[in-house]
Amino acid sequence: MQKMAVLLSGSGRTLDNFHSRIQEGSLAGEIQVVISNVKDVLGLQKAVNYGYPAFHAADNDEINRILADYEIDIICLAGYLKLYSPPEKLKRAVINIHPSLIPSFCGDGYYGNIVHRAVKARGCTVSGCTVHFADENYDEGPIILQKTVEVGYNDDIDTIATTVFAAECEAFPEAINRVNEMGIDFFWDRVAK
Structure with a gap:
């Protein structure tokens, strides 16, 4: 726990x-x-x-x-x-959720609807969310879990945001459960140094 x-x-x-x-x-x-x-x-x-x-x-x-x-x-x-x-x-114990599939549409200044606008502007057909450990740089810590969602050709920003948030509601608790099962160090140790 x-x-x-x-x-x-x-x-x-x-x-x-x-x-x-x-x-x-x-x-x-x-x-x-x-x-x-x-x-x-x-x-x-x-x-x-x-x-x-x-x-x-x-x-x-x-x-x-x-x-x-x-x-x-x-x-x-x-x-x-x-x-x-x-x-x-x-x-090494700070966990963040980001509303895109890192490494796309992430980093300083990318949050909320700014991300979803960028996804729409690029014409992406998938998006999603990433739960990751946070370090001293925006969205660069080890990834724990990612979930994808389909983006329809005619989806507007609000639709994308709603769909991604539904995925976030599943992903963040699942990631915490994985950290509980596997430990924090597992995720830091599995990425390239």
Whole structure:
């Protein structure tokens, strides 16, 4: 069972997904704390409603001071829109989800609908999501899991976003379960150095 910190910047849709799956017993995790870099976002209110400790912290140092009070195995970036630098002991334990198939449409500035617009503009017929460990560079850490979705010729940005988010709701919990089964080091050790 992974003891999780959840970092978010918005509405908390991924937090909703985690909470639901924990309740039904399909996610091998326990949420210890939820932190947002944006004050008064819906995601923090949801965390409070679910009974999780919830905090606003504007920067990495504040986040890491809060995390020091909790026993944490993994930090999940759930729509967290800043580059995060964890404490040293959790350096390899930060997991992110990205709304494309890395290495396509990723890196600094690629998030949310910006990604989906780029997919549409390129005429892609597939897209998807990637769950990966985060490091000091955007979207470059070891990949845990990817899921693909079909993109129809006439799909608009909203349709692509909805389809990809449905895949994210499956992929992120599945990736956490794989980390729980295989361990963090397995994923870091399997990629080229």
